[in-house]
Amino acid sequence: MYSYKELEHDLEMGHEVEFFHMEQKYSISNNKDGWYLTRLYDENYQSFKTAQELLEYGRINGKTLADIWNQVKVETVF
DSSP: OOOHHHHHHHHHTTOOEEEEETTEEEEEEEETTEEEEEETTTTEEEEESSHHHHHHHOOBTTBOHHHHGGGOEEEEEO
16 A cells, blocks of 8 residues: 555655545646646646645645545556
């Protein structure tokens, strides 16, 4: 299983991640303007300056990624 610690490490390295939570697909991505937590298909997104801010302040259904990470299925790390 892909752990939350692995997620933290991979984001620090600049990697991006796609995962499922409660049958919804999400993406963590970045570009020169910052980091994004996006619910795919409807493109509902949250933006942050750093990966650390995304981990601290990003929310899915009112919960942090740390709170829900044991309920996600990681699809891709790139």
